Amino acid sequence: MAKKLKTVHKDLLTLAILAALYAVLAVLLYSGAMSRQLMNMLIPVSMYVVMAVSLNLVVGLLGELSLGHAGFMSLGLFSGCLLSLFLNGQVPEIVRIPLSMLAGGLVAAIGGLIVGLPALRLRGDYLAIVTLACCEIIKSVITNLNFTGGALGLNTAPVYTNAKHLLPYAAVLVLITALVMMNLKRSKQGRAIMSIRDNRIAAESVGINVTYYKLAVFVLAAFFAGAAGALYGHCFANVKAVSFDYNVSIEILVIVVLGGMGSIGGSVVAAIVLRTLPEMLREFQNFRMLVYAIVLILVMLATNNPRLKQFFAGLHPGTLWKKWKAGRIKEKEAGSHE
Amino acid sequence: MSEKNRLVDAPSHVKLLERDLDKRPILECMHLGIDFGGLHAVEDLNITIGPTEISGLIGPNGAGKTTVFNLLTKVYEPTGGVIMIDGVDTRGKSTAQISHMGVARTFQNIRLFNHMSVLENVTAAMDARLKYGFGSSIFRLPAYWREEKRAREEARELLNAFGMSKEEETPAGSLPYGEQRRLEIVRALATKPRILLLDEPAAGMNPSETRELMENIRWIRETFNTAIFLIEHDMKLVMEVCDGIMVLNFGRVIAKGTPKDIQNDPQVIEAYLGRKKEAQHG
Numbered sequence: 368m369a370k371k372l373k374t375v376h377k378d379l380l381t382l383a384i385l386a387a388l389y390a391v392l393a394v395l396l397y398s399g400a401m402s403r404q405l406m407n408m409l410i411p412v413s414m415y416v417v418m419a420v421s422l423n424l425v426v427g428l429l430g431e432l433s434l435g436h437a438g439f440m441s442l443g444l445f446s447g448c449l450l451s452l453f454l455n456g457q458v459p460e461i462v463r464i465p466l467s468m469l470a471g472g473l474v475a476a477i478g479g480l481i482v483g484l485p486a487l488r489l490r491g492d493y494l495a496i497v498t499l500a501c502c503e504i505i506k507s508v509i510t511n512l513n514f515t516g517g518a519l520g521l522n523t524a525p526v527y528t529n530a531k532h533l534l535p536y537a538a539v540l541v542l543i544t545a546l547v548m549m550n551l552k553r554s555k556q557g558r559a560i561m562s563i564r565d566n567r568i569a570a571e572s573v574g575i576n577v578t579y580y581k582l583a584v585f586v587l588a589a590f591f592a593g594a595a596g597a598l599y600g601h602c603f604a605n606v607k608a609v610s611f612d613y614n615v616s617i618e619i620l621v622i623v624v625l626g627g628m629g630s631i632g633g634s635v636v637a638a639i640v641l642r643t644l645p646e647m648l649r650e651f652q653n654f655r656m657l658v659y660a661i662v663l664i665l666v667m668l669a670t671n672n673p674r675l676k677q678f679f680a681g682l683h684p685g686t687l688w689k690k691w692k693a694g695r696i697k698e699k700e701a702g703s704h705e
Numbered sequence: 706m707s708e709k710n711r712l713v714d715a716p717s718h719v720k721l722l723e724r725d726l727d728k729r730p731i732l733e734c735m736h737l738g739i740d741f742g743g744l745h746a747v748e749d750l751n752i753t754i755g756p757t758e759i760s761g762l763i764g765p766n767g768a769g770k771t772t773v774f775n776l777l778t779k780v781y782e783p784t785g786g787v788i789m790i791d792g793v794d795t796r797g798k799s800t801a802q803i804s805h806m807g808v809a810r811t812f813q814n815i816r817l818f819n820h821m822s823v824l825e826n827v828t829a830a831m832d833a834r835l836k837y838g839f840g841s842s843i844f845r846l847p848a849y850w851r852e853e854k855r856a857r858e859e860a861r862e863l864l865n866a867f868g869m870s871k872e873e874e875t876p877a878g879s880l881p882y883g884e885q886r887r888l889e890i891v892r893a894l895a896t897k898p899r900i901l902l903l904d905e906p907a908a909g910m911n912p913s914e915t916r917e918l919m920e921n922i923r924w925i926r927e928t929f930n931t932a933i934f935l936i937e938h939d940m941k942l943v944m945e946v947c948d949g950i951m952v953l954n955f956g957r958v959i960a961k962g963t964p965k966d967i968q969n970d971p972q973v974i975e976a977y978l979g980r981k982k983e984a985q986h987g
Contacts, residue, residue: 547843554842554849555856558821558829565818572778572812573830573896574804583839 378549380684381632385545389538396534404646409530412642413537414440414599417544419622419634421591424548426620427629428557429584430564432495435482437615438502439475439589440596441608445515447471447597448606451526460528464536464601468594475593476586478505483585487578499613509608520607527604536598541635544591548631551587560584561629625666632683712949712963720961722948725755729792731807731900731932732777737786738956739776746772747956750786754900754949759926759933761943763967764953765976770936771813773953774902777934778810779803791899805833807899811889811906813936819878823869823888826877827860830895863891866928867921883914890921894929901925903935907942915939919946944968952976 392409395401418436425433451467458466482501486494509515516522551557559580562570571577600606618641626637644662648655669675680686713723721730730753737750747769754760762770775781777788779800788795790806798806818826828835835856837848864870867887872880877888886906893901906922907915919942926933937943943950944964952960952973960970967973 550843550845555832555835556839556842558825559832561821562818562829565820566816569816571800572804572810574801574833576801
């Protein structure tokens with residue numbers, strides 16, 4: 368029982384840290400102490416956090432490689448922005464943006480279902496290729512439709528808002544995504560999904576409906592990607608489908624892998640670091656991407672080293688808290704012995 | 706041992722335990738077969754297992770024993786014949802549905818959920834019996850707490866019965882070999898099976914562990930009220946534990962009966978040891 372409670376506490380701690388982080392950012396933002404550069408990064412980084420945490424459901428928990436996450440995001444972005452443009456001026460912003468996020472999520476979820484159905488028969492590399500292709504198909508379709516603005520892109524200037532308006536929505540979306548993933552991980556569905564990852568045949572043999580859970584994972588991950596996309600669309604005056612190609616998918620995958628498969632906190636940290644890194648490396652000008660690649664390799668090596676892994680695990684706030692508490696108990700005991 | 710523990714002939718040429726005669730067989734196969742592109746891996750297989758029987762399936766390597774298990778659990782779809790679980794036809798059913806019908810199994814090469822804890826391995830097997838949906842998990846509705854509590858309690862009880870309650874939080878992959886085998890049985894029992902298929906449960910065990918396993922198998926039958934169908938190479942275990950034995954060779958049943966019948970069956974001796982004449986020539 369005690370162990371179970373501890374894991375729940377760890378989840379709560381991660382959520383609390385996330386909430387505190389957003390509170391600090393909000394204070395900085397609304398008091399005007401935040402630099403322009405950071406302000407412009409707030410929403411994209413939040414979006415990447417949501418994308419990484421939701422992709423972690425597919426890659427970390429289900430253990431399948433999906434390279435189509437940008438496609439779902441793109442679906443959500445365009446459908447959400449279209450709805451937002453349609454509702455613009457008719458309903459207040461506080462209703463319009465959540466509604467567009469919900470719509471974006473739902474459309475992406477339907478997309479996830481459509482992609483998921485044929486992809487269910489595939490595993491591993493083949494699934495990765497099919498999701499990659501789906502991502503490209505989504506991109507091409509959106510580029511060639513008239514109502515999405517075609518190759519010129521959708522003019523979202525009427526609904527464009529800055530980070531000051533969008534931050535609360537981003538914070539809520541990030542917290543909800545993290546909460547949903549954490550709750551799911553520690554439920555019968557989470558166990559079923561992980562058991563499929565660990566051994567599909569054994570999972571089937573104990574009565575787990577593999578098809579159902581795989582599909583559910585695809586739909587759920589696509590939903591959050593879509594919702595994040597809809598929000599993301601609001602911080603541009605013009606959105607083009609071509610900017611959400613497989614490079615974005617792979618970038619999200621890199622975040623998930625670096626953050627640790629199945630680790631929600633890890634995904635959050637990795638998303639923040641990897642998205643701010645290129646900005647911080649601006650001084651290096653031409654060598655920027657080279658340095659970025661080297662840093663990536665170094666992080667990869669570091670996280671694969673057992674000793675360093677232990678070191679990083681020791682840095683987890685939950686572990687630090689436990690150590691501190693254990694130390695206090697020891698002190699008390701020592702005190703009572705005297 | 707009462708009189709009723711004898712194997713007797715039942716109508717339509719099947720052998721059943723006397724105490725199971727008036728009960729519906731838990732597993733019935735008729736003319737079951739599968740071809741792998743012209744190779745008849747299993748052919749014309751007839752099995753009848755009563756609800757309280759411990760039945761053994763033996764045979765030389767490559768005889769098709771594990772294939773039989775894979776057919777029964779629908780890992781392979783049979784190319785011929787019928788499988789009935791408790792009188793219900795299983796045609797078109799998936800592996801998961803077979804499990805819901807009350808068939809649980811273990812694997813020859815252990816297949817645990819290695820990265821999940823021991824407790825999670827057991828509760829994962831209760832998936833179909835826990836009645837709450839995605840909504841309850843995400844929003845932590847009362848159904849979630851109620852069902853999870855039930856799952857944990859049941860799983861702990863099972864683990865306790867098998868002396869594994871200390872390892873609850875250990876990842877299944879880092880358990881020692883013997884315990885991994887035991888956990889597979891616990892996981893199978895967590896599905897509340899009516900028949901338990903054990904694929905070489907004694908493989909890799911030393912004599913004292915095997916003896917313990919024999920007792921466990923009988924105890925499982927009594928405690929969990931389930932029939933047991935096992936594949937095993939350890940003859941001592943098979944002869945001592947099983948009520949009835951089937952011998953498979955080249956995908957066909959060559960003998961069927963009590964342990965004593967099997968020991969004296971010339972065809973079985975031939976399958977295992979070869980023909981006498983050949984031995985002399987050799």
